Amino acid sequence: MNITRPHIEDLMARSMTEKASFAEKIYAVDLPPELAGFARRYEDMGGERDVYLWKWCWDLQYAxxxxxxxxxxxxxxxxxxxxxxSLLGMAATFIDDVSDTLKDKHLLDAILTIPFDGECTLPDDLGERGYLRAMLVRDTLLTAHDILAAGPRWEEFRTALYYDLGQTWNSFVYAYLVNTxxxxxxxxxSRIYTSHTMMFYIFADIDAIFSPSLDIEEAPKLREAIWHAQQMSRIGNxxxxxEREVRDEDVTSGVVGYGMSTGVIRPADLRxxxxxxxxxxxxxxxTENRVEENLFRDWEQNRQRIIEVGKEIRSVDIDRYLEGIEMVMLYYLSSRGKGSAI
Structure with a gap:
């Protein structure tokens, strides 16, 4: 790794020159009908996110x-x-809105009881908007489940998927905790809990479900690589x-976490x-204390660790995967201010 010119600096430079073209590319993306219907339902109920997010996520997932x-x-x-x-990413974003923006613990608790593969019974005191949001989460989960259950290695990897879903759901409970x-x-x-909102383990589980040639003996090393990739994505997020999250009174960002841990800001400030x-x-x-630089340093360290772990993985092209993670970071850097992240 080039210590004098970290890789992140190259991505930052590219993001500045290619920002307009990235935005133009994403807005030109056509959502598949399976996603467009849920995006419309979300918009109709006054959802907080722009359609840019759904197009951005689909473009990344399909690439x-x-x-x-x-x-x-x-x-x-x-x-x-x-x-x-993409469907599970949508469901997670709908839940994230409840924990971070609405800060509605009753609705959050109700939604987190919705099973991934079956019908649910919800409390009758959620109100119309709460009920509609819960049903939106349920329907996206069920649609994703039906797709996954037809995958060639569903039975083999579904236990890991269920576990990793639980880690993501817990991250929303943690977000509610620190926001209140x-x-x-x-x-x-922040590193341990909020990183699971990025869902990289879940995405890897899904890819494994659709990977007949994946060597199960390499799963431990692959999951280790995924941990570092998830950290990298969370840093991009x-x-x-x-800055938008601080203005929205959401304190879950690692920038805020580093600010608290280094004394740049204090508990009284957040209260x-x-x-x-x-x-x-x-x-x-x-900004003045350049707290972001701590995260950029962490990003480089996680990238280097993926390179090292990847040397022991053969059934997945880790070099290509790392290029994809770098592309994710480039998209994040190019999407500042667009509300593009979970």
């Missing part, structure tokens, strides 16, 4: 060479894998959206985040 999809997925399964991942008790925010727990002048002060302090 190949380089791409975000494991090389072990044959072309004939490419669309099904991308659809399942911001004095608890710190970088260590943080640097792309942290007063409802005041507009305090939001501006927090953003200014984090």
């Amino acid at each position: 190949r060479n380089p791409g975000f999809m494991l090389s072990s997925v044959p072309e004939k399964y490419r669309r099904d894998a991308a659809l399942a991942k 008790h911001p004095e608890l925010m710190n970088i260590t727990e 943080c640097v792309s959206t942290w 007063e985040i409802g005041r507009e002048e305090k939001k501006r002060e927090i953003i200014a302090r984090l």
Whole structure:
């Protein structure tokens, strides 16, 4: 790794020169009908995200060479894998809105009881908007389940998928915790818990379900590589959206976590985040102290670890996968201010 010119600097430079073309490319993407219907339902209920997000995610999930999809997925399964991942990403985003933006614990608890593969009974006191949001989550989950259950290795990998879904759901509970008790925010727990909102383990599980040639003996090393890839994506997520999140009174970003852990900001600052002048002060302090640079350093370290672990993996092209993760970072850097991240 070039210490004097980290790889991240090249991506940042590209993001500045290619930002307009990236945005134009994403807005030109046509959502498949399986996703477009859910996007319309979300918009009709006053959803907080722009359609750019859904197009951005679909473009990333469907891409190949380089791409975000494991090389072990044959072309004939490419669309099904991308659809399942996009649908679960949508469901997670709908839940994320409840924990981070609405901060509605009752609705969050109800939604997190919705089973992945069956009908559900919801409380009758969610209100019309809460009920519609819960049904939207249920329907996206069931649609993804039907696609996955037809995959060639569903029975083999579904247990891992269910476990990893649980980790993601728990990350939303953690987000609610720190957004209602911001004095608890710190970088260590941020790395552990909020990284699961990126769903990289789930996406890898889905690719495995559609990968007849994947060597199960390599699964431990592959999951280790996925951990570092998930951290890299979460870092991209943080640097792309942290200023908007502070303005929205969402303190879950790793930028805020580093700010708390290094003393740049303090618990008292976050307890007063409802005041507009305090939001501006927090953003200014984090910017002036160049807190983002801690995350960029972490990104480089995780990238190097993937390279090392990848030397022991043969049934997946880790070099190509890493190129896809770098593309994800480029998309994040090029999407600052567009609300593109979960």
